[in-house]
Amino acid sequence: MPRLKARLHGGDIYSAARELNRDPAEIFDFSASINPLGPSSHVWKAITASRHLLSHYPDPHCWDLRQALATFWHTDPEQIVVGNGSTELIDVLPRALGMHRLLVVQPTFSEYAAAMKRAGGQTTSLYADRSNQYALPIDRLCRVMETGRHDGRSIDGILVGHPNSPTGQACSADHVARLATVARRYGRWLVIDEAFADYCPERSVLPPASSWPQVVVLRSMTKFYALPGLRVGYAVATPAVIRRLRRQLPPWSISTMGQVAAIAALRDVAHAQRSLRFMARERERLKKLLAALPGCSVLPTHANYFFMELPRGRHTHDVTEQLRNEGLLVRDCSSIPGCNARSIRLAVRSRQENDRLIQALSNLLHDGV
Numbered sequence: 624m625p626r627l628k629a630r631l632h633g634g635d636i637y638s639a640a641r642e643l644n645r646d647p648a649e650i651f652d653f654s655a656s657i658n659p660l661g662p663s664s665h666v667w668k669a670i671t672a673s674r675h676l677l678s679h680y681p682d683p684h685c686w687d688l689r690q691a692l693a694t695f696w697h698t699d700p701e702q703i704v705v706g707n708g709s710t711e712l713i714d715v716l717p718r719a720l721g722m723h724r725l726l727v728v729q730p731t732f733s734e735y736a737a738a739m740k741r742a743g744g745q746t747t748s749l750y751a752d753r754s755n756q757y758a759l760p761i762d763r764l765c766r767v768m769e770t771g772r773h774d775g776r777s778i779d780g781i782l783v784g785h786p787n788s789p790t791g792q793a794c795s796a797d798h799v800a801r802l803a804t805v806a807r808r809y810g811r812w813l814v815i816d817e818a819f820a821d822y823c824p825e826r827s828v829l830p831p832a833s834s835w836p837q838v839v840v841l842r843s844m845t846k847f848y849a850l851p852g853l854r855v856g857y858a859v860a861t862p863a864v865i866r867r868l869r870r871q872l873p874p875w876s877i878s879t880m881g882q883v884a885a886i887a888a889l890r891d892v893a894h895a896q897r898s899l900r901f902m903a904r905e906r907e908r909l910k911k912l913l914a915a916l917p918g919c920s921v922l923p924t925h926a927n928y929f930f931m932e933l934p935r936g937r938h939t940h941d942v943t944e945q946l947r948n949e950g951l952l953v954r955d956c957s958s959i960p961g962c963n964a965r966s967i968r969l970a971v972r973s974r975q976e977n978d979r980l981i982q983a984l985s986n987l988l989h990d991g992v
C-alpha cells in the first residue's frame with residue numbers, strides 16, 4: 624500500500640488501521656486530543672430517541688442547540704452560530720470577516736493558515752519564544768494590533784489558540800481581554816480559538832467576550848464532549864458578526880444527530896465534572912511519567928495534551944513511525960513552523976492506555992530507534 628506522507632492532522636485511525644491491517648478500534652489514538660471518558664451516556668439515549676428524525680433534513684437554524692448554548696453561556700441565541708465542527712467556522716472566517724492578511728502565533732494549528740489560503744488571503748507568523756515555554760506574547764500582539772503591521776506587512780486581524788495547539792499554553796482571561804480592547808480601538812479582528820478551553824474554564828473569555836465588538840470566540844464540541852465523529856462546533860460574537868458568519872455557511876451542515884447529541888452532552892453537568900476531575904488527576908500522573916523518560920522535556924499544559932521534546936539526537940518522525948507500527952498514534956509536530964525536529968504532542972488518554980504509551984516510548988528511548 625502506498626505510504627501516505629503528509630499527515631496534516633491527528634486522529635486518522637482509518638489510514639493507520641489500513642496500513643497495519645487492523646480494525647480501527649485496535650488503534651490507540653494519542654494524536655487527537657479527545658476526552659478519554661468518551662461522550663456522556665445521555666448522548667446515546669438522545670440519539671436513540673431521535674431515530675425517527677433521520678428521514679428529515681436537520682434543523683437549518685440549529686434552534687434548540689443555540690438555545691441550549693445561549694443558556695449555558697448566559698447569552699443570546701443570536702450571538703451563536705453552529706458549524707460542522709469549529710473547522711467549518713475557521714474555514715468561513717476569512718470570507719465572512721473580509722480578512723486578507725491574518726497574523727497567527729506559531730507554532731499553532733495549521734487550519735488557520737490553510738483557511739486563509741483557500742480564501743485567497745495570506746497568513747503572517749509571529750513566533751512564540753521557546754525559551755519562554757511558548758507563552759502567548761501578549762505585549763507583542765498588542766503592538767501588532769496597534770500598528771496593524773508585522774514584518775513590514777499590514778494585517779487585518781490576529782487569531783490565537785487559547786489554549787494553543789500544539790503547545791497547550793494559555794494566558795489569563797485578563798490578558799486576552801487587553802488584546803481585545805486594543806483590537807476594538809484600532810478596528811482589527813481578534814479570533815480566539817477556545818477549542819480546548821473546557822479544560823481551563825478560568826482562562827476562557829466567555830461569557831463576557833460574547834458582547835465584545837471585533838472579537839469572535841470559537842468553541843468545539845469535539846474534544847471535551849468527545850463527539851469528533853459528529854462534527855459540532857460554534858462561534859460566539861455580536862449578532863452582526865454572527866450574521867456575517869452564517870451567510871457564508873452552506874445549509875444543513877450540522878446533522879440532526881450532531882445537534883441532538885450536542886444538546887444532551889451540554890446538559891450532562893455530572894459527566895463534565897467527572898471528566899475534569901479525571902483529567903486533572905491523570906494529566907498530573909502522565910506528566911511525571913513523561914518527564915521521567917530519559918532526556919525528554921515536557922511543557923506544562925492547560926489542555927488535555929502534552930507538548931514535549933524528545934532527547935537530543937532523536938527525531939520525532941522516527942519515533943512516531945515506530946509507535947505507529949505498534950498501533951500507537953502520536954502527533955509529529957516537527958513540520959509545524961516554530962517547532963523543532965524533536966517536537967511531539969500526546970493526548971492524555973485512559974490510565975491503561977497512557978501506561979502502554981509510556982512503556983512503548985521507554986522501550987524506544989532506551990533501546991534506540
Ligand SMILES: Cc1ncc(COP(=O)(O)O)c(C=O)c1O
Nearest residue numbers: 708709710732788818843845856
Ligand atoms: C486548536 C484546534 N482548533 C480547532 C480544531 C477543530 O476541531 P473541530 O472541527 O473538531 O471542532 C482543532 C482540531 O484538531 C484544533 O486542534
